[in-house]
Amino acid sequence: MTSISLRSTGLAVFAIALCMSLSAPFAQTKLSRNEIINSLQGAQQKVEITADQLRQAAADQIKKYPGDNSTEVLPLAAKLAQLRQFNLEVTFDFNSSRIRPASYETVGLIADALHTPYLAGQRFFVVGHTDAKGDRMYNLELSQRRADAIRDALITTFRVPAGQLAAVGLGEEQLRDPAKPDSEVNRRVQLINIGF
Amino acid sequence: MRKLSILIAAGIMAMSAIPVSAQTVGFADAIKILANSCGKDINTYCKKANLGNNEIGLCLQENQSKISAQCNTDRVAVTALLEARFLAQAAVPELCNRDIQQYCKLVKPGNGNQLRCILKAQKVVSKKCNEAIDLAGFR
Numbered sequence: 001m002t003s004i005s006l007r008s009t010g011l012a013v014f015a016i017a018l019c020m021s022l023s024a025p026f027a028q029t030k031l032s033r034n035e036i037i038n039s040l041q042g043a044q045q046k047v048e049i050t051a052d053q054l055r056q057a058a059a060d061q062i063k064k065y066p067g068d069n070s071t072e073v074l075p076l077a078a079k080l081a082q083l084r085q086f087n088l089e090v091t092f093d094f095n096s097s098r099i100r101p102a103s104y105e106t107v108g109l110i111a112d113a114l115h116t117p118y119l120a121g122q123r124f125f126v127v128g129h130t131d132a133k134g135d136r137m138y139n140l141e142l143s144q145r146r147a148d149a150i151r152d153a154l155i156t157t158f159r160v161p162a163g164q165l166a167a168v169g170l171g172e173e174q175l176r177d178p179a180k181p182d183s184e185v186n187r188r189v190q191l192i193n194i195g196f
Numbered sequence: 197m198r199k200l201s202i203l204i205a206a207g208i209m210a211m212s213a214i215p216v217s218a219q220t221v222g223f224a225d226a227i228k229i230l231a232n233s234c235g236k237d238i239n240t241y242c243k244k245a246n247l248g249n250n251e252i253g254l255c256l257q258e259n260q261s262k263i264s265a266q267c268n269t270d271r272v273a274v275t276a277l278l279e280a281r282f283l284a285q286a287a288v289p290e291l292c293n294r295d296i297q298q299y300c301k302l303v304k305p306g307n308g309n310q311l312r313c314i315l316k317a318q319k320v321v322s323k324k325c326n327e328a329i330d331l332a333g334f335r
Contacts, residue, residue, distance in 0.1 A: 033222065099247045101235035107247060108224030115223075115285060116334050117315060121307030152248030158223050159282060196307060 031088070031106065036113040039086040040193045043122055047083060047194040049076055051125060051166035055144070058173040062136050069132045069181050074174045084193040087176075090150060097145035099153065107150060110191065111158030119193075123164050126151050127190040132172040132181030144169025150189060166194075220284045222333050226277035233270035237263040284331040291328035295321040 057076050065072050090107065091100045099107065113119055128147035130139040147167035154160040175186045227247075231238075234256060238245070241262060242255035256263055256271045263271075289296075292314050299320060300313035311334065314321055329335055 033224065093243075097246065098244070101231040101238050104231040104247060105224045105228040108222070108227040111223040112333065117308030117311035119308070120311070149246050149248060152246065154248075156248045156250065157227075157278075 031109060033109050033112040033116075036086050036088075036109060036191070037116060037118045040084050040113070040122075040124070040191060041118050043084055043193040043195040049079060049194070051168050054080075054125070054127075054168045054170070058140055058170045061173050062140065062171075068136075070136070070173050070175070074170070077174055080174075080192060086191045088189045088191065089187075090146075090189050092146055092149075095142065097142070097149040099149055107153050108158065110150075111154055111160055114154070114160045114164065115158075121164070122196055123166070123194045125190070125192040125194055126154075126165055126167045127192060128167070128169045129174060129176070129186060129188050129190065130172050131183060131186040132175060136172055140169055140171030140173065142169070143171045147189070220280045220331050220333065221277055223278060223281060226274050226281065229270050229277070230274045234263065234267040237267045281333065284328070285334070288325075288328045288332050288334065292321070292325035295325040 054076060057074055061070060061072065061074055088106055088110070090103045092098060092103075093100065114124070126147050128143035128150075130143050132139075144167070147169045151165045151167040154165060155162045172181070172186070175181055176188060177183055177185050180186075230252070234252075237256065237259070238252060241259040242252055245251035245255040253271065253275065256267065260268055288311065292311070295314055295317070296310050299317045300310045303310050303313045311329075314325065315329065315334065318326060
């Protein structure tokens with residue numbers, strides 16, 4: 001139901017960790033600041049992946065395994081999976097990096113969490129993912145602009161120190177559910193704690 | 197402009213029955229007011245503006261003669277609410293300095309370490325410091 005209504009309004013959605021549907025097995029209550037804090041705190045001291053490496057890995061993946069959809073797991077994915085992280089849904093205009101007003105609150109919650117002493121001073125990747133519909137290179141570029149838009153809002157409107165956040169777009173190169181590449185569960189924003 | 201924002205924030209606090217010390221709202225609650233009151237106007241007049249870099253704030257200001265009265269009231273109020281929370285957060289280290297020296301002296305400064313120590317020591321830290329932490333939304 002969610003996907004139909006979203007598609008009909010031309011809404012592009014970055015993912016669903018929170019599902020509105022009551023039938024969803026992971027139906028949750030409203031997203032809270034503490035949920036974000038609890039999922040992100042307790043970083044390891046050192047993470048050796050840089051944002052540039054991650055961007056490069058995604059671009060290389062498209063060159064190395066061309067085709068409509070990625071067939072291989074992104075190198076670094078296993079490393080990333082070990083880190084403290086949280087998935088969020090942020091809605092954007094179709095084919096655009098403009099955050100819709102309906103998602104302002106979500107961005108504000110990230111800001112609320114990042115400003116607390118529990119997460120202060122730690123660094124995070126803001127990673128944008130799309131589903132597998134459309135061109136891979138286009139999706140990669142769009143997800144980067146969307147991740148940039150979230151980072152921009154956090155560091156300007158909400159004054160999170162810029163050095164704490166690096167925006168990375170991974171397009172459709174790291175699907176959440178590779179068995180359903182076009183599913184909306186793949187559209188998401190991931191916050192990943194990369195330590196101090 | 198900034199002065200005005202602070203005055204308005206003070207006004208909002210004064211109107212409420214809750215003591216001033218228990219006020220200030222989180223960033224999410226503040227920006228949600230903007231989305232609710234101005235969402236329609238934003239989607240009509242600010243189709244190119246994004247949330248970052250004050251693009252929305254500037255766009256609403258430029259279109260203040262066209263946007264709804266509620267949006268005009270709340271766009272200013274939300275700016276004040278955000279500012280109040282920034283000020284409250286920035287004030288914590290100083291307002292809790294004595295408590296930090298007393299209870300968290302051995303904790304390495306930086307990365308929120310000392311404030312996390314102060315949060316754990318809630319039962320013994322001063323009222324002034326605990327109030328500052330509440331006001332900052334750090335609990």
